[in-house]
Amino acid sequence: MRRLPPLGALRAFEAAARLGSFKRAAAELAVTPTAISHRIRELEAGLGAPLFVRQTRQVMLTEQGRTLFAPVREALDSMAEAVAAVKRPVRQVATLSATVAFTARLLVPRAASFRKRHSGWDLRLHASDDPVDLPAGEADAAIRYGQGRYPGLTTVPLFGDSFAPVCSPHLGVRTPTDLAKAPLIHFEWGPAAPIDLLPTWASWMERARTEHSGLNRAVAEGGITFGDESSALLAVVAGQGVALMSRVLVAAELASGALVQPFGPVLDGLHYDLVFPSGASSRSAVALLRDWVLAEVAG
Numbered sequence: 643m644r645r646l647p648p649l650g651a652l653r654a655f656e657a658a659a660r661l662g663s664f665k666r667a668a669a670e671l672a673v674t675p676t677a678i679s680h681r682i683r684e685l686e687a688g689l690g691a692p693l694f695v696r697q698t699r700q701v702m703l704t705e706q707g708r709t710l711f712a713p714v715r716e717a718l719d720s721m722a723e724a725v726a727a728v729k730r731p732v733r734q735v736a737t738l739s740a741t742v743a744f745t746a747r748l749l750v751p752r753a754a755s756f757r758k759r760h761s762g763w764d765l766r767l768h769a770s771d772d773p774v775d776l777p778a779g780e781a782d783a784a785i786r787y788g789q790g791r792y793p794g795l796t797t798v799p800l801f802g803d804s805f806a807p808v809c810s811p812h813l814g815v816r817t818p819t820d821l822a823k824a825p826l827i828h829f830e831w832g833p834a835a836p837i838d839l840l841p842t843w844a845s846w847m848e849r850a851r852t853e854h855s856g857l858n859r860a861v862a863e864g865g866i867t868f869g870d871e872s873s874a875l876l877a878v879v880a881g882q883g884v885a886l887m888s889r890v891l892v893a894a895e896l897a898s899g900a901l902v903q904p905f906g907p908v909l910d911g912l913h914y915d916l917v918f919p920s921g922a923s924s925r926s927a928v929a930l931l932r933d934w935v936l937a938e939v940a941g
Contacts, residue, residue: 647685652714654681655693659711662700736927737766738935739781743871744914745769747891749785752938759937760930771870776919782927783918785935787911789839795917798932800940803890803911805841808901810881816904818850825883826865829874841909846886849907890914 646652657667658678668675686693693707703711736756740749745767756765774780776795790797809815815824826843843865866883868874871891878885879895888911895901916935918928 647688648681651681651685651688653718654678655685655707656711656714656718658682658694658701659703659707660715662702664701733764734762734927735764735766736760736931737768737781737783738931739768739770739774739784741771741785741787741871742769743875743888743891744785744787746872747875747894748939755938756930756934759934763927763930765934776917782922782925783916783931783935785914785939786917787914790913790915792915792917794920796920796923798916798936800914800916800935801890802913803888804908805846805886805911806889806903806906806908807846807884808887808889808892808896808903809878809884811899811902813881813884815884818905820904821884827874827877827883827885828865828867829871829885830867830869831871839912841886841911843886846907846909849909 653671654667654673654677657670658664661667661670664675664678664682668678671678682693689706689710691706692704693710694701695704738749746769749767753765753767756763768774768781773786774784776782776784785800786792787803790799807815807821809824813824815821828843831840866877868877871888874885875887875891877883878887878892879900886909889896889903889908892901896903916932918932922928923932
């Protein structure tokens, strides 16, 4: 059975011996100098030997104090290292919500850069076409697509969007009249989308007929329909047909040549904004997400 002095007394002794001052030891341990002095006197009484020579502005170890100091300091250092090794670090998480397509196309390829910018934080990407309840804490911030009016939320504008016909270059579609021989790819907007303001093949055809004669409006009614934008994008990359797609979401494929925009017209879309609860701009998670989004996505 080990017979040892109280740990608090040993910590007070080690700090005072290392710093050469009861006052500095008290500041390090967040107690009063009187408490340090009291613990050391109890330790000296229990050991039956003086440990310090007390002077006006400093204290010095006696021979007995020097004998005790090295092993006590080594033992406390070992205890601190063991506690640090066992203790599971608690990491902080910043949650950003966006549509499934936006998350996959713009956020996922840049996700690793968040950790590089903010090493003490983890990033959680919440992909959903249904808006999350930000005031309720379902996410720290969100990227939304719309007209920029979000009551109760602070809005940081990112960029606008536009839509154009895109397809695989191997499909052989070069002019609008070629649409009659190529399947059109459609997708259904989410329930929260302002349908009357968003581009469709029907609205594109109305515009195109003023620029290209010979177009048959009925062509816009056939083809392949997908329940979401992401599936439509995969289909057009696979050469399944021609899609009226967001040029923001297919920018990488257009740049690489995997997809082409064979003709116009180009239709204006809505706007992407970063939003978060009003009054939350000072929260760490919100501030870090705003910094990352503006640097990586808006830039």
